[in-house]
Amino acid sequence: MDSVDALIAQIQGLSSSPEDINALHTHLNQSEELLLSNVNRLANSLEQLDPSKHSLGYLYLLEASTSGPISREQSGEIVRCIARFIMTCEAEQIRLAPEKFLSVCKRLKDQVMLLQVPIQGIAPLRGAVHKLQSSPEHLTPLHPDFLLLCIMAKCYKAGRSVLSDDIIEVDQPKDFFLYCYYGGMIHVGLKNFRKALEYLHNVVTAPMTSLNAIAIEAYKKYILVSLIYSGQVPAFPKYTSSVAQRNLKCYSQPYIDLVSSYATGKISELETCFEANMEKYKSDNNVGLVKQVLSSLSKRNIQRLTQTYLTLSLQDIANLVQLGNSKQAEMHVLEMIQDGEIFATINQKDGMVSFHEDPEQYKSCEMIERIDSSIQRVMALTKTLHAIDERISCDPAYLAKMGRERPRFDLDDFDSVPQKFL
């Protein structure tokens, strides 16, 4: 009997109970060479298996059959095949061989990228992420791939479904960096700058012992998004790794220049800076964001006027904010009123704008609900924090390290009243 057929039979037989599957797993690992030597026949054999029942076996066969070079004609078929498998497979089974599953998913990603149809990979990869992850807090290596496909396909909303879970457990720093970087980009795409800033901030401040390209690119975007969101770039918090603090700025000089010209509040100066560094921004693919920075300055200037003036003519606004004419100023003000960024009314007869205070009185039910949900969230976070603190204080490695640093306990340590108060 042919060895491949034997294997297939075994897979079919050993795919029901957990013990059987464990036995099958060992067996499959042993027969990897056999699979690789029969790559051409595997495609046909696959049809004899049901991906939802024989997931583990199907996975091994699929991995082996796609390991060789793939021609363009085949790739469409392979994408479909992998996608079908991912959608139907049994999560319990594939988690036994995560590296095989990863390599299959990566291949799917490569193929859809090659075919330039990233949108086809989104749904399968989202399924894959959910199947591979042990809990929603777990970051899998598939997260960045999935987000990348979302960005390539401009399906930012699809990405949000995965990003909405808070990630706490991380296996691989590179995955983490990429995940946060892509996450930031997706939120930029959604114009949710606060969230974007959060993700990029995580990249910049992540512990690192040597600089990496992801962090540099993230820092550039971080600067731009900070400018758009808050008009200034905060200094590095003190937990930022020293490598990042020392080096990031030298790699992003054009952006630092942008910050300083932004701080002057003069549009003309910002534009000069933009022109001067155009090439750099272009090569970093950040031109779009830089343009948003530019337009955010006028908005910020108008917002500042609302702090100072109760009424102001459109012509004065145009002069103070350096907009071409009162017509443009009117457009800007109108847009900002529509977006809820300022509270004002335009009197077209006199060409005057009256600025109002924020009408929010913090009395409505919605506001109470919002505050309540914030409180709940913070309480939940605090609980997590306590749990983690407790876990760390019981962690043998941590205690051993602390013991080394303070080798013996003096009697003083147990004094209820510290020495200095005596």
Added chain:
Amino acid sequence: MEAEEDGPTSMVDAMSANGLNSGEESRLKPIISSEQMDVEAYASLYSGRTKIMRLIFIADRCGNQTMQLEALRMAYDEIKKGENTQLCREVVQKIGGRLGPAYEMDNDWANIVDRRAELRKEKLDNELNGYRTNLIKESIRMGHNDFGDFYYAHGALGDAFKNYIRTRDYCTTAKHIIQMCLNVILVSIEMGQFVHVANYVNKADQNPDALDPTTVAKLKCAAGLTHLEGKKYKLAARKFLETGIELGNNYSEVIAPQDVATYGGLCALACFDRTELKNKVIDNVNFRNFLELVPEVRELIHDFYSSRYASCLEYLENLKANLLLDIHLYDHVETLYSQIRHKAIIQYTHPFISVDLHTMASAFKTDVIGLEKELEALITDNQIQARIDSHNKILYARHADQRNATFQRVLQTGVEFDRDVRSMLLRASLVKHEYSLRAARKI
């Protein structure tokens, strides 16, 4: 009050009276002023090297030929009384023959002075060596002190400074230490080395023996000058305000009592709040004596306190040209003036709920547009809580809604806490797994 203002004894009025003579030139002056400084009256307040330096400073900056030549002529006369030939050459070069043959370089005089200086130096040197071999402490101190005086007279400030400092090791009594400190302070002020001034003022203050009031006043002035130079106007104001009236004309080689009034008054206006101004300046009996010397400053302080800003600013504007010619104050005039102006504007708006900009502009002698700009800057700086109705030209006070602000802050803090904790947990997770980048490379 009017009568006092017109008092013939006041120096500034005397200045303006004399200034009328050269009214023609004053119109051409780059620094706009209705009154011109009377250089002679001004110079008579000082003595020694500072007089010459102040005159040269005026000549360099006044931009008015008559005044320049007059200052230079007086500087030349003053130099001829001393022994500083180098300075003489500089002044002659500045005069450039414009004052006739009497003010050419007097080479004979210079040669005689130089030769005499050479001899004197040799003599001092010999004496000092003699004292050194005999190890008489007091004489060595005297020797160094003489050397210091000698160098100071000849304009070699660096050497004078060194010699005065050397006397320190040979000081035996508190009086000697005070003398040494005063000498060092004098030379340091001339050199513009205000770090040394501060050091030696401290040293003198730490003296165990009670100092005589004149010395205390001198030290306060020196400290005040140091703070002024360091742009610490509030501290400077305090020091000048503490200066005792005993100062009189005893410190004319550095500062005149009129200067104490001006410096102290302006710094106090720029930095003190209303109560402080009242307690420390207006009700200060001691400082009132100084203010009597410069009625304009006194008037403008009173005007400021009683909210007559227009007249206060007018006084300031009149004083400005002269202050710009002051060797110590010129650099700080603009800053102090703008601070005083801002304070005036803030105080003006403070008690009102709404202010008509036209009225306010006339009170500040400016136009509405300019005032709007100033107000805008102050509001942006959060120094005035108000908003401008630029349509009706009215300024409305704005009272922050505490409740709303609290709500906003609470929500903001919640969001920040949320964000910070989550990113902290993430970092902790990264650290915990010890997956630093290096580990990743190995894989």
